[in-house]
Amino acid sequence: MNEVINWKGYLAMFDGQALMIQSPFMLDDSIAFGADSDYTTMAIAGISLMQSRGINFATVRSLPLVEAQAVKSATGVTVLSGDDSDEEDCEWNLLVGEEATLVFTNDLERNLGFHGPADLEVLDPTFAGDIAEAWSLELKASHVSQGAYVSEAAYLEGASARLNFMAQSHTTGLVWPPRQLDANGKRIPAPSESLTASATVESWTKLSAAGAPSEFALRAPVLGGIQTVFVRFDQGPCGVFLVADDEQYEPEIGDKVTFAVRQIYAQEGLIRYGMKAIPVRG
Amino acid sequence: MVDVAVIGAGQTKYGNHPSGLKGMWAEAAEQAFASVDRDFEPRCVDEAFIGSVAFGGGQLGNTAALLTEHSGMDGIPVRRVENACASSGFALRDAWMAIKSGQADVVVAGGIEKMNDLSPERRRFWLGVSGDTEWERLAGLTFPGTYALMARRHFHEHDSNHDDLVNISVKNHMHGFENEMAHIRKEVSFEKAQSGFMVADPLTLYDCCPTSDGASAVILAADHVVRQFTDDPVWLRSSGAGSDFLALHDRPSITQVRATQQASQSAYKAAGITAKDVDLAEVHDCFTIAELMATEDLGFAARGEGGIFARNQQGVRNQGEVCINPSGGLKSKGHPLGATGTGQAVEVFKQLRGSVEAPRQIRDAEIGITHNVGGSGATCAVHVFGRDRA
Numbered sequence: 280m281n282e283v284i285n286w287k288g289y290l291a292m293f294d295g296q297a298l299m300i301q302s303p304f305m306l307d308d309s310i311a312f313g314a315d316s317d318y319t320t321m322a323i324a325g326i327s328l329m330q331s332r333g334i335n336f337a338t339v340r341s342l343p344l345v346e347a348q349a350v351k352s353a354t355g356v357t358v359l360s361g362d363d364s365d366e367e368d369c370e371w372n373l374l375v376g377e378e379a380t381l382v383f384t385n386d387l388e389r390n391l392g393f394h395g396p397a398d399l400e401v402l403d404p405t406f407a408g409d410i411a412e413a414w415s416l417e418l419k420a421s422h423v424s425q426g427a428y429v430s431e432a433a434y435l436e437g438a439s440a441r442l443n444f445m446a447q448s449h450t451t452g453l454v455w456p457p458r459q460l461d462a463n464g465k466r467i468p469a470p471s472e473s474l475t476a477s478a479t480v481e482s483w484t485k486l487s488a489a490g491a492p493s494e495f496a497l498r499a500p501v502l503g504g505i506q507t508v509f510v511r512f513d514q515g516p517c518g519v520f521l522v523a524d525d526e527q528y529e530p531e532i533g534d535k536v537t538f539a540v541r542q543i544y545a546q547e548g549l550i551r552y553g554m555k556a557i558p559v560r561g
Numbered sequence: 562m563v564d565v566a567v568i569g570a571g572q573t574k575y576g577n578h579p580s581g582l583k584g585m586w587a588e589a590a591e592q593a594f595a596s597v598d599r600d601f602e603p604r605c606v607d608e609a610f611i612g613s614v615a616f617g618g619g620q621l622g623n624t625a626a627l628l629t630e631h632s633g634m635d636g637i638p639v640r641r642v643e644n645a646c647a648s649s650g651f652a653l654r655d656a657w658m659a660i661k662s663g664q665a666d667v668v669v670a671g672g673i674e675k676m677n678d679l680s681p682e683r684r685r686f687w688l689g690v691s692g693d694t695e696w697e698r699l700a701g702l703t704f705p706g707t708y709a710l711m712a713r714r715h716f717h718e719h720d721s722n723h724d725d726l727v728n729i730s731v732k733n734h735m736h737g738f739e740n741e742m743a744h745i746r747k748e749v750s751f752e753k754a755q756s757g758f759m760v761a762d763p764l765t766l767y768d769c770c771p772t773s774d775g776a777s778a779v780i781l782a783a784d785h786v787v788r789q790f791t792d793d794p795v796w797l798r799s800s801g802a803g804s805d806f807l808a809l810h811d812r813p814s815i816t817q818v819r820a821t822q823q824a825s826q827s828a829y830k831a832a833g834i835t836a837k838d839v840d841l842a843e844v845h846d847c848f849t850i851a852e853l854m855a856t857e858d859l860g861f862a863a864r865g866e867g868g869i870f871a872r873n874q875q876g877v878r879n880q881g882e883v884c885i886n887p888s889g890g891l892k893s894k895g896h897p898l899g900a901t902g903t904g905q906a907v908e909v910f911k912q913l914r915g916s917v918e919a920p921r922q923i924r925d926a927e928i929g930i931t932h933n934v935g936g937s938g939a940t941c942a943v944h945v946f947g948r949d950r951a
Binding site for chain 1: 702
């Protein structure tokens, strides 16, 4: 029997040669994504788990269900599509399951005998349906915020900081999010060091659905509001983050949190991914 | 160097105004012109600065030219000034500097915002444009959220709690109740304000200012021309300004606003006063926690004691050493973003001249200040007004 690991809000099983990662939620007897997860967020979590176990690779072969740019920014791994993978020396394959599951393997001939846990958290069907409908509407190309607006270019410019906590090393300490010139008028070097994904809650709020930004207007009523934490990373910089998956979590100042990549919102047909906070239990 | 006086001031009633931009601005300008004691006409004005966030996107470009065209001031140098909710506070500063520099003798500073002709959804788009769009907004934050983070942290670090914010809300509604120009002329009980609908935990509806339409204008004049227009000027003794990081997470502390500290310290120093000399302060209370923190940053309360200040009713009209928000503040008078800063100046001008509604009058007021903040504290302008020239 393989060991089940709680990792970035998902369940993972790793036998040293292959990794299966799945959502912890169930709907209608099938494994189902939570409110802000998809194959991309789960692929990023899976790669980061393998990297934490010393298994590093530059490329992975996958279906287009995984958004390559986000995976690259978050992990440094290039996702090859079926078309270009023939020409590449690609050791690892990412197999997308029919349900909310993914498998990383370097041996397609191998019999994968993973057994996931049976006692998954059951999603409320109405909640799941409403969230799916909201994402569907949000993903339409016509859904454009007309006020505060983060363009695709601006989003991608900050992607490595947003998805991998890449920070700038400066005489004053680590700088995150990235900044241009310092107080001496000198350009701060490009991000070169990643913050560890460990921080402490210094403040928090929960916005009512009526007060949520327009980008979240479709999902906020379903989620019962938007929960945000203000945290200080162990290395010093501060940041604000939404809380992942667990809408029941009521933060307290002093709580330790870690982070995982999740869907933030969609605009003009493009999902914006980013880190969300996950409380460290126990 | 030349001294600067306020010789006239006017504003629309704040709230859901029936007119569009042109009509609202004309009303405020007309009130300001009419408030000048001796004959005054728009042709007396050398230059104009008009603050606006251009809410809703209508007439984003050349706003000031359009508005001066509809208030008899066409042909003079004009510009729109944008610094979020501090837009007209900075328009006032620019107008003051134009006279100080000797480039102009009579200058209009004003502000305008039309916020209630939009659908609720479009309004929400625009309420977020002045925050940090790239990081804070992607973490689900609008201004109620950012100020809620400040409030919870202040409660954690200092002797303050939500009841202190309730006291501020009750006070400002009481002050605004008598103000004919106020958006919300309604007193609220402590119990009602305490149990308001939660907007951004821990801030309730009674901690948040309303979304208002409005326009305001003040007329400044150089000392050598003042007597042409009035024998009863209010002197604009100094202008201070500051700025801070746009996003909360880049600031060393989220329980104080550096921009306010910089602006007030430089304004007090230039006017030769301290916080103890101030009789009334129009403070930027977009959220009650903003007023609580401002009482500390402006020097009325020691660091961390803004909650105690509110608890002891020290900002209540004619009760403590200084009256905070005699107009009702943004909470009750209303907050038409770009119009708020010069709207505060209208209140101080009238208070120092003894011309507000009798129940609202601050007794023996000699010095008043305005405190106008952009966003969650990225920009701030503080102005000191006095009955005496210096």
